[in-house]
Amino acid sequence: MPADLPHGAPSFGVLRLAAAAPVVHVADPVANAAEILKTLEPLGEAHVVVLPELALTGYTCEDLFTQRPLLDAAIEGLLRVAAETLTPDQLVAVGLPLAVGNSLYNCAAVLGGGRVLGVVPKQHLPGYREFYEPRRFTGADGSEPPTVRLGGEDVPFGIDLLFQCVRDGEPVPGAVIGVEICEDLWVPCPPSAFQALAGATVLLNLSGSNETVGKGEYRRQLVTGQSARCVAAYVYAGAGPTESTTDLVLGGECLIASNGGLLARGDSYMLGDHENRTGWRGAVGVSAEVDLPKLLHDRRVMTSFQADRRVGSFENRTVEAPISPAAAPKEVVNGTPFVPRSGPELAARCREIFSIQCCGLAKRLSRLGETTPLQIGVSGGLDSTLSLLVACKTLDGLGQSRERIHGLTMPGFGTTDRTRTNADALMEQLGVTADTIDIRQLCLDAFRGIGHKPFGIDPATLDMEEFEAKLTEIDPGAGDLTFENVQARIRTFLLMSRGFVLGTGDMSELALGWCTYNADHMSMYNVNCSIPKTLVAFLVRHAADTEFDGPARETLHSIADTVISPELLPARSDAETGDAIAQSTEDALGPYELHDFFLYHVVRNGFGPAKILDMASRAEFRGSYEPAVIRETLRTFYKRFFQNQFKRSCVPDGPKVGTVSLSPRGDWRMPSDAEASAWLEEI
Known part of the structure; x- marks a missing residue:
């Protein structure tokens, strides 16, 4: 470092x-x-x-x-x-x-x-x-x-x-x-x-x-x-x-x-x-x-x-x-303050985290009829995988069939074969009820209904094949938030129309506002709400290594090794894999390892930017980051943390797991209109 x-x-x-x-x-x-x-x-x-x-x-x-x-x-x-x-x-x-x-x-x-x-x-x-x-x-x-x-x-x-x-x-x-x-x-x-x-x-x-x-x-x-x-x-x-x-x-x-x-x-x-x-x-x-x-x-x-x-x-x-x-x-400073250290207490800590999540969900399910289906949008990514594992462990503990869990895969314009395959395989291996709804036509109809032209493409007279052919011609760096948000909101609409929705978004995404308002931002209950991204990845790997073997273990490791992405932009062709994720969250925001480090010391310890930068210079991160990357990522963190409080002001219930939580009802109350100027100036 x-x-x-x-x-x-x-x-x-x-x-x-x-x-x-x-x-x-x-x-x-x-x-x-x-x-x-x-x-x-x-x-x-x-x-x-x-x-x-x-x-x-x-x-x-x-x-x-x-x-x-x-x-x-x-x-x-x-x-x-x-x-x-x-x-x-x-x-x-x-x-x-x-x-x-x-x-x-x-x-x-x-x-x-x-x-x-x-x-x-x-x-x-x-x-x-x-x-x-x-x-x-x-x-x-x-x-x-x-x-x-x-x-x-x-x-x-x-x-x-x-x-x-x-x-x-x-x-x-x-x-x-x-x-x-x-x-x-x-x-x-x-x-x-x-x-x-x-x-x-x-x-x-x-x-x-x-x-x-x-x-x-x-x-x-x-x-x-x-x-x-x-x-x-x-x-x-x-x-x-x-x-x-x-x-x-x-x-x-x-x-x-x-x-x-x-x-x-x-x-x-x-x-x-x-x-x-x-x-x-x-x-x-x-x-x-x-x-x-x-x-x-x-x-x-x-x-x-x-x-x-x-x-x-x-x-x-x-x-x-x-x-x-x-x-x-x-x-030396611990670069992953949310992740349990290795040693004899490691397995016990992971069991405790899962137990808190499961107990929270079990109590909420007790207020529903046993026939109410538990809906989870399974994307083949880390967050939905952790929620799915928690749901399975909860129903196991309640003595109920995992078939009560309805995993819904909703492939869209950015879904890759890898994530789709992992999602389908995991649901089969865990024994949950699985279903698939392709959202592309629904999104195309929505674009037409609101008069939106994604990336300048007019969908009014195009069928799906023609529309997707046009998407392959767009500039890879082009952005279109409406194109992304419509997909996210269609997915939430489908989930909430089918039963009790278990949220999947994690605390790191909530801190950075990396979620679509009233889409993946919303659910009936969210067991991941106080789990940061680095801990999500750790828990999925730990579950793979300690609770599964065979195909399920391979699937979980494949999910943990997948590039973190909302998969809302069209996938790119790749000579080796056939297609590749075009939208890397960490390329856009900076490494989650750094963001989680900042989140912990800002919220838990109340440290200012200068002290956090000093600590980052002495931290043992799993990755290697140049000082300019650390500084710019910290700047991104503060900007997005301040700009997106309005999303945190209205989030679903969910259990606090560690010493840091962003619940507006519990640990973190912040005005949505606060200015970050003093913090950015110190950087």
Whole structure:
């Protein structure tokens, strides 16, 4: 993928986060400080690095925490790490025990710019089963002194601290950090919840969690769940097995999640080689980029997030935290956000998609008599094939015969032998009722009735053979919307005159307005309404590979490999195949892979054109696209997306399948007369 699309100076709101578990020398802060600095060396590009709970001493020091030599050495180690961090504009959160007044606290110190910026004490101390922290530490409750003396200066101290990232003296929008420690996450109302309500978008957890059977999965659920509830990034660093193993083994699991999704995970490491181990001399670490504008957009959309007024109970102090200069994001972007990734969850995701479509259709059919025929226009293309498969699976689930499905093939002036053959074969192989109506004569009569002369050809005195002979003489690049629209509307007229019509149009076509108003635009119910084109193609191929064999599999793959086309313009002769599709949708609009990429990030994430272009420059697409093609396709997307809202304002019912939907009754409400000027100008 060419990289010369606009990266620009801005980072587009990307923050690089890391979590690491260094090798620990129990009760030796001098050695631990050296290990921490060693661990930080390969993490110079991270804006924020989180280290485990009590990392400067080791979590498993037990009653040694009450010894003054250990506490003094921990402070010395802290100041050394603060002063010697290789990247001065990097924030590092590290754990240590800290005596304040007459109490000893389990703390997280946030370092940056060569100094200690603030210290957050742990609030909830586990004193059950294998944990005995209240024996040594005091749980913070907000009554603590507001500062603590470290390295000759007063440092902010308390559970009310938030850290506002600043760059070149200016606050980084949305880059607010909250800190909690281990058990704080496991309680009914974690401190991070209040921090998020107060504006924190990045939540850090310094932890010392031991390993028991099944605990790791539960821990990951806690982290991802809290990131979802807080609509935030959550960075978790756990102490590792180089801690004392007198009674416990600590696993060193490191996790980074964002709004419910696990971005990175360093497994609990054991002896020997491991795919998540690095060359950091035994340390475990993970890193990921987090998109702050996406989190802020999701919070704005989720109005119930702001409705929680408990934020008033958290009166916070904000500490400025310098971070490194902006840099272009580096992580590769998924070029097909709608398509399930490969792996063990792939089949389950496909089953879930089909299940949602089938359940929606089953409920709608329950309101009809069982004798009402289910009409589908079967073209031999992707969309009608998916609708047909969903209809078959639905009737199978209801225990009804597939003969209730009436597949109607309606060849017209652009229909090719390939699509016609595939349509007929698929209906036979699926066991549905099949019928054919040639629409050419009906269209010719319609042209005569409305006085239209397609491509300048007067049909008044021509029979069908003469008319089609004239069509072969037209300029291949000539356009005639009336010629196309009459065919589309004749097909819809025929379908709706015969029974309950199941729609076939997909979400990508709806986004671009690539449908004829009150023709393929309309039906009684549309199971494909929130399925984008790239996902339609994927589902058809997946069904072919997993649910069919023999002729049906061959037919489905042939359909998936066919050029995407409405087949409304006359087919062209082809020396090899006999005829060929003359009207390629992607030649006219640009690749659907790009349009679906744009659709996802415009509607789901609210990103602007410049950020989308930057992401496209780093995306792993299945095709290869030059920057000029990406830019021009994005321009086409915005123009058509704005121009065709009127078609989306009146569409049939249909089930929402993924996180993006264009239903005017549900997810997307937009004025039909909106201007795209600001978006096009940014491109």
